Amino acid sequence: MLRFRQSCSRPETLFKRFASSSFENPEIFRSTALVNGKWVSGDDQFPVINPSTSEEVSTVTNCGVAEYNEAIGDAHKAFKMFKNTSPRERSQILYNMYDLMSEHKNDLARLITMENGKTFADSLAEIDYSASYFKWFAEEAPRIYGHVIPSSSSLRKQIITLRQPLGVVGIMAPWNFPSAMIARKLAPVIATGNACVIKPPHESPMSALALGWLAEQAGLSDGVCNVLPTTHTAAIGEYICCHDLVRKITFTGSTKVGKLLMKQCANGNIIKRLSMELGGNAPFIVFDDADIEKAVNGLISCKFRQSGQTCICANRIFVHESIYSDFASRLVAVIESGFHLGDGFSPKVTHGPLINERAVQKVSELVEDAKNKGANVLTGGVRASSLGPQFYHPTVLSGVDETMSIFHTEVFGPVASLISFKTTEEVIERANKTNVGLAGYFYSSNIQTVLDVANELEVGMVGVNGSAISDAAMPFGGIKNSGLGREGSSWGVEDYTDLKSIVLGA
Known part of the structure; x- marks a missing residue:
């Protein structure tokens, strides 16, 4: 049982911290990196602090370039197999994720409140929202359609279009919705047959690690979802953007950082697909x-x-x-x-x-x-x-x-x-x-x-x-300057796939 000491600055704020006193399933509480199906620890660690109480929630493995390079390579290998799974198989994994999030809803919400500070009611609502993406894309996975287009030049030709997965997706998410922002990106990754490497926010990485654990329980193959906490934000962001095996970057954050990541992607050898949800006013x-x-x-x-x-x-x-x-x-x-x-x-x-x-x-x-x-x-x-x-x-x-x-x-x-x-x-x-x-x-x-x-x-x-x-x-x-692309909905599938045209009778 995991317990945390109480720290209140005013007598009237004293209360029994029932919700944070324990987890119904301690396995939800993860503090090491997930790489190719293995939970990896290291000597380099960093603290996760509850912004409400200034208490240390946990220390978490701090990954560097070497660990990310390994994870990207493992994700690429896993993609070669996972892209051949059937849409129904991927759909079932996503339904499993939805069911598991519903089952562990209270524990997942506790994590959010601990590392992010939002109210427990808001955290519960976030878990519902997060889970909804897995359900939505479970229903989209078998319906990633192509088209048959009659040729404009000959009755003897037919044009067939189909959508294919991209490869390794680099996911970079913010701290304000530590579960939902990753779910909105991870769900279409799975639905479309891609693989991913997730860089969670260093302020609130434990919700991402919990999603990695849930993905394992849901039946996702090793290496398809990798989660690596890090405080080396700038260096890792640039490394992911420039890595030749990463075919897409999806980022939620500020316009300033989004522009920087786009520039870094342009400096690599491979042109990458981008989804950027940036600042607003x-x-x-x-x-x-x-x-x-x-x-x-x-x-x-x-x-x-x-x-x-x-x-x-x-x-x-x-x-x-x-x-x-x-x-x-x-x-x-x-x-x-x-x-x-x-x-x-x-x-x-x-x-x-x-x-x-x-x-x-x-x-x-x-x-x-x-x-x-x-x-x-x-x-x-x-x-x-x-x-x-x-x-x-x-x-x-x-x-x-x-x-x-x-x-x-x-x-x-x-x-x-x-x-x-x-x-x-x-x-x-x-x-x-x-x-x-x-x-x-x-x-x-x-x-x-x-x-x-x-x-x-x-x-x-x-x-x-x-x-x-x-x-x-x-x-x-x-x-x-608020970004590129769309996430969620049926259009969210398009941002995680390439469109291929096949001409018959050319």
């Missing part, structure tokens, strides 16, 4: 005919989920001038009456910490810059230091405009920046005035406004009168 627009209560609740979910640390968070909240004050007061009331900061295992807590001190410092600097340039703090606006060094009070700023850094920056923290607007034309122009375009949201009861704004927003995904857009069935991705 999502607009959230509330028109004067919107249901204000519904819009406030949508913003609460969209902006403050996981303390604002999601790539599709609402970042710039545009509210029509006629309802601006009403919307702001309702938003502040909900936050001040319903939000509770603290350790994610407390049943009363609704929001946890930021991931590290750098994240807190970034949020603090953006808020101070906005205040210095005329923004007003309606609630929050300061660190919640009594709870720990990585807590920041949920914040609402009014009077935000383009002169402030927070207007142009992906905050990745619990700050709602309220911006007033007058006309539809004005707000669309201001919303699109950014070089990224991942997600956008708006609320209106006018069908013509819905059609016009959905069409005009320069983003890859739009939420209309709702903010819960994530779904395994949706092609997830952005435009502009």
